[in-house]
Amino acid sequence: MGSHKHGRYSIYIRPISYFFDLSIINGLGLLYFFNGIVDPFIFVLATSGSWVALSLFSKFYEVYRYTREITIVSLIFRQILLFGLILFAFSGFYRELNILPKVIIKYILSIFILIALLKFSMYYLLQKYRTAFGGNYRITVILGRNKQTNSLENFFKNNPEYGYIHKKTFNTKDYDSFDLEECFRFIRQEKIDEIYCAASELSNKQMNRVVDFADNNLKILKFLPDNKDIYSKKLKYEYYDYIPILSLRDIPLDYPVNQFFKRSFDIIFSSFVIVFLLSWLTPIIAILIKLESRGPVFFKQSRNGFNYKEFDCYKFRSMTPNKDAHLYQATRGDQRVTKIGKFIRKTSIDELPQFYNVLFGDMSVVGPRPHMVSHTNMYAKKIDKFMVRHFVKPGITGLAQVSGFRGEVETDKDIIGRVKYDIFYIENWSLLLDLKIITKTFINTIKGEEKAY
Structure with a gap:
């Protein structure tokens, strides 16, 4: 056996990681909690046992040489969140210990920072070791x-x-x-x-x-x-009694727990935008739109959403009222776009009313962008796998949009690229991925995008 290892020390990495992580958890516990009230033995036993049990459940230490950085970040967030919930439950069970919530929060944040630094340091040091010294190969x-x-x-x-x-x-x-x-x-x-x-x-x-x-x-x-x-394909492996069954596509948002987290995030995020942004911005935009042209402040358009169901998608009106608005999307230099319309389209302000769609449950903050019904019918016939996008709710922003496929569809290559990224998002959804897309959307909005017209 030894002759087959070729300097591979992976067998030792997991025990070492356990040792350092538990040392951080219990060392910080000594700093924050061991003040003569908390019994060190009970605390160490409870926290260490919980951490090990959680790591087995969440596969926290199943990080391999080919594991991506974003996967590691996701593992850390999930582990620390669950551990924090257990710690709060522990403090509630032992009320006589009088552990303050703010102390627990500081403790959890300290653990998160130190363990994240340790995990990524080990990850990159191993990469450097393999590259520079040819070890662990x-x-x-x-x-x-x-x-x-x-x-x-x-x-x-x-x-x-x-x-x-x-x-x-x-x-x-x-x-x-x-x-x-x-x-x-x-x-x-x-x-x-x-x-x-x-x-x-x-x-x-x-x-x-x-x-x-x-x-x-x-x-x-x-x-x-x-x-x-x-x-x-990305297949899901299941058993019906003793019969192995392969499902063509495993969609994370088919699981109730993931649906709950995504819907909760949508409600919180959209409510925040509506209360703290749209509450004062809407009257200003409404006045500017009315001063330039007659017509409604909001533009309502039927689009296809989850399970191909049609819904009314809302936007601030950026064009003069015209009969072609439901058939043709805006193009570069489009004469239908008003002056204020150019500004709100360039800054994506025209999309903000869709947070009401999110709150009502027709859309999500992040997901495949919905198309006009006429375009959906057209693309469904000519673009392979286009309909897969309707397995989840459409979004205000999406992976395709932050990857260079927003705005006007000029060629089939544009819509094919959009579908490819949308399917990747559907099959690899996570809250962390949603946050990454939202952050990138905000940065792109500040910088300005070429196809935002």
């Missing part, structure tokens, strides 16, 4: 050559910080030179750690032989899905 081979295995090979070679040393890619279609037994000998001789197989490049018989070899020689075996089959 894994030696790989790939069985099968196609577009995806070429991309994987390039990933291994161009990202040394992840700690992979790629030895060889075997072309299984080269019948004259490829021999599975010879491949196995190479893996043994070169002390390969991980074997990556292109699922479409091996027969079932070859696949079984590779699986048996990996099991019998303590090798890690991973598969690359075929680029044209269903296995390239």
Whole structure:
């Protein structure tokens, strides 16, 4: 076993992380709570046990060399939030300890800062260690050559910080030179750690032989899905009794707990905007709109939302009243746009009334942007997977919009890119991702965007 490790010390990282994190938790506890009232033994036992139990539940320490930074941030937020709730429950149960809420909040914030710094320091130090010293690495081979295995090979070679040393890619279609037994000998001789197989490049018989070899020689075996089959999708694996079932798409917002958190965030955020911004801004915008042109202050337009259901989407009117408003979106230099309309469109102020749509439940703060009904019908017929966007509520802003796909759809490339980002958002939703999109939207609004016209 030892000869197969090649300087890999990952087995020690998790216990070390536990040790340092528990040291931070209990060390700060000594600073904040151990004043002669709190029993140190009870406190350490309760906090340490809770932290370990939560980490197993939230998979807090399941951070790997290929884990993204945003995933680590999400794990930290979730762990600290749950731990804070347990700590408040602990203080409520032991009322005689007289632990003040503000002290608990300071304690939680201190833990968050120190553990976040420690976790990211370890993450980046390991990357530096792999790059500079060649340690903590894994030696790989790939069985099968196609577009995806070429991309994987390039990933291994161009990202040394992840700690992979790629030895060889075997072309299984080269019948004259490829021999599975010879491949196995190479893996043994070169002390390969991980074997990556292109699922479409091996027969079932070859696949079984590779699986048996990996099991019998303590090798890690991973598969690359075929680029044209269903296995390239993000699948959800379930059992109906003893029958394995694969669902085509796992949508986080299908889970009631995620729906609750997102809806709660929408209500709080939209209420804040309505009370503290729209309450005084609306009369000012209304006067400016009325001074320039006749017509209503608000523009109402039917759009398709969750499950393709139509709803009335509200905006500040930015155009002179016209019969084409429900058919054609604004274009660069559009003569229908008023002077005040140019300003509120450029600054995205015209979109603010949609926070009422959020409060009413037709929209969300973040989600795929809704299109005019006529455009939705058109794109649904010509753009593949366009309708997937309607699995969740539409949003005032979205991942596509902050990724360069806002405003006018000039070519099919624009709408295809928008759909791609919208589907990624639907399949990878998190509150942290929502906050990131909102922050980026605010920054883009301040800087100004080319397609905001």
